[in-house]
Amino acid sequence: MGLSPAVAADRESIVSCALAPRHESVRTAREFTRLTLNRWELGDLFDDVALVASELVTNALRYGLPSVVPEQRGCWPRRGTASPIGDRMDAAADTDLPAPLIRLSLVRNEPQVVCAVSDPSERGPVPREADWIAESGRGLHLVESFSQSWGWHPIAVGKVVWAVFELRAT
Template identity: 30%
Template sequence: MRLVLNDPLAEVRVTLTAEGGSCSRARQVVRDAATSWGLSEDLTDDALLIVTELVSNSIDHGEGLITLTVSRKSGGMLVEVHDESPKQPLVRPVDPSSARGRGMQLVQALSARWGTKPHARGKVVWAELKA
């Protein structure tokens, strides 16, 4: 799948299922959008890691289908992941003995800002990246 976006301020929205292959598809959507919008490689790499963490969390802890929305913003990109669970993500202290549990810390570190919005059917977790 290759996206061609003629509108520099376009929004890309895809529906994903709660399975491992969805992370790969989400990364491809983000990469295609960032390339089309002429965003830097560094910003693109950060966005790829963020979308992987957000979609992984939706697969592991969410419910139902996952909707990924990627929007071009002045000087960057907004990544939004919607799932049907109202359960909010947590930034946990690092447990050095655990191989997991660092995802939201990565999102927090790599984004200019991030947050959650309640939705009629679940929640949206979003991260804004700036060049």
């Protein structure tokens, strides 16, 4: 677990987006990142920040939602389609229980931008030995490669995983 970046910024510099527990949320996270960085006139950071945001949201979907059994993590069908995890999503919706949320936050704190993803799991991310033949398992290696630094810490409910990006000199 790394040290959390200090955040002291005004309201215009902190934005967040709640994401539903569906694989489409990765696309939503990328679009939110694009819009935010463009509004901050930091579009040159998009490729790196969006890649990291995508990886962190994907990890939150796979490992951060405790109601999903391990062999079916990340399988969130649209409502009304057959679900490999049974009717738990629809049952939760019918009982007015809140769906587990993933939240993407972007913080502009000159001279850095912080990308943070929170989820309800208390288990921290664990980088795996990279298997270069496997289709998955390299996400945290990408996060480490494309960000200045990254880490995680527990929060009141769950954890937040963050990555820091240095603003490029123009």
